[in-house]
Amino acid sequence: MTNVIEIDRVTKRYGSFTAVDEATLRVPKGCVFALLGENGAGKTTLVRMLLGLLTPDGGAVSVLGRDSTRHGEEIRRQVGYVPERPTLYEWMTAAEIGWFTAGFYPDGYEQHYRNLLDRFRVPPGRKISKMSKGMRAKVALSLAMAHRPPLLVLDEPTSGLDTLVRREFLESMVDLAAEGHTVLLSSHLIGEVERVADQVAIVREGRVLAVDPLDRLKLGAYEITATMQGAASAPPPTPGTLLESSRRGKQWRLLVRDVDDEAAIDRLAELDSVAVVDRRTPGLEEIFVAYMKQSGPLRQAAEHRAPLEQV
Numbered sequence: 001m002t003n004v005i006e007i008d009r010v011t012k013r014y015g016s017f018t019a020v021d022e023a024t025l026r027v028p029k030g031c032v033f034a035l036l037g038e039n040g041a042g043k044t045t046l047v048r049m050l051l052g053l054l055t056p057d058g059g060a061v062s063v064l065g066r067d068s069t070r071h072g073e074e075i076r077r078q079v080g081y082v083p084e085r086p087t088l089y090e091w092m093t094a095a096e097i098g099w100f101t102a103g104f105y106p107d108g109y110e111q112h113y114r115n116l117l118d119r120f121r122v123p124p125g126r127k128i129s130k131m132s133k134g135m136r137a138k139v140a141l142s143l144a145m146a147h148r149p150p151l152l153v154l155d156e157p158t159s160g161l162d163t164l165v166r167r168e169f170l171e172s173m174v175d176l177a178a179e180g181h182t183v184l185l186s187s188h189l190i191g192e193v194e195r196v197a198d199q200v201a202i203v204r205e206g207r208v209l210a211v212d213p214l215d216r217l218k219l220g221a222y223e224i225t226a227t228m229q230g231a232a233s234a235p236p237p238t239p240g241t242l243l244e245s246s247r248r249g250k251q252w253r254l255l256v257r258d259v260d261d262e263a264a265i266d267r268l269a270e271l272d273s274v275a276v277v278d279r280r281t282p283g284l285e286e287i288f289v290a291y292m293k294q295s296g297p298l299r300q301a302a303e304h305r306a307p308l309e310q311v
């Protein structure tokens with residue numbers, strides 16, 4: 001099994017509202033895979049279908065080689081899941097909650113949990129109710145990892161954490177992937193995804209718009225500024241795939257990706273219609289925003305969507 005997750009043309013509706021629309025993606029073993037999308041894009045709905053907690057209206061979801069509609073329980077046994085707002089028993093200490101949870105898992109769980117608390121520097125005797133958000137998140141992560149799941153699913157795991165704790169948390173994810181675990185991270189934080197992900201799926205309004213290795217998404221992307229000879233000129237033909245174009249006076253700003261040969265951009269200056277060409281490498285945020293703007297709204301906004309945050 002090379003793919004830990006396989007999602008094929010999956011659709012999920014809530015009444016007449018389509019939350020996930022024919023989504024297709026593959027998550028290979030041993031990578032940190034990010035679902036990147038604004039609030040309300042459908043990430044949690046996708047995650048719930050993976051875990052067999054929601055049944056798709058169409059398409060197929062397979063996790064660790066099993067159909068999640070029929071084998072949800074088996075999948076959940078093998079997956080570590082940290083939801084956006086983990087529920088922890090407030091009155092227990094970190095050690096007690098591990099002891100309690102160990103009852104649901106095979107031998108070795110509690111010892112490994114204690115090792116993880118140690119690794120994340122969580123005092124075992126501290127009550128959950130007396131912990132900071134960051135420490136709670138580490139307890140939730142330790143509980144999710146203590147049965148050594150081959151797949152860890154994290155739904156907006158760092159929301160509410162401060163920068164340092166967030167960074168530490170993210171680094172532990174990269175370590176996990178290096179140890180052969182697969183991590184699925186759902187996030188709307190571009191900086192976070194850029195820091196840790198090997199592969200990224202850009203999700204917008206229930207649709208998967210792009211799935212790529214982060215390197216590929218970034219390395220072949222360019223922002224081209226072409227100053228034309230005349231104000232009315234059309235933009236020059238660009239190499240690669242055009243994601244976004246806008247004009248201000250004589251200047252076109254073009255965002256392209258999948259450019260194999262950057263010299264092809266420089267050669268645009270040889271065209272009669274072009275006076276000057278500049279290029280620079282955009283950040284993931286610019287690429288993401290270009291995808292978000294493409295072809296206008298895909299569906300009516302169902303709710304107020306929170307703006308994107310940078311880490």
Ligand SMILES: Nc1ncnc2c1ncn2[C@@H]1O[C@H](COP(=O)(O)OP(=O)(O)OP(=O)(O)O)[C@@H](O)[C@H]1O
Binds near residue numbers: 014040302
């Ligand atoms: N049980 C439900 N009934 C009706 N609509 C729902 C339900 N759950 C989610 N939705 C809607 O489906 C869309 C996708 O929601 P989802 O929670 O999957 O998005 P998300 O990308 O995880 O967002 P967030 O980051 O805010 O959690 C949203 O518009 C949401 O309001």
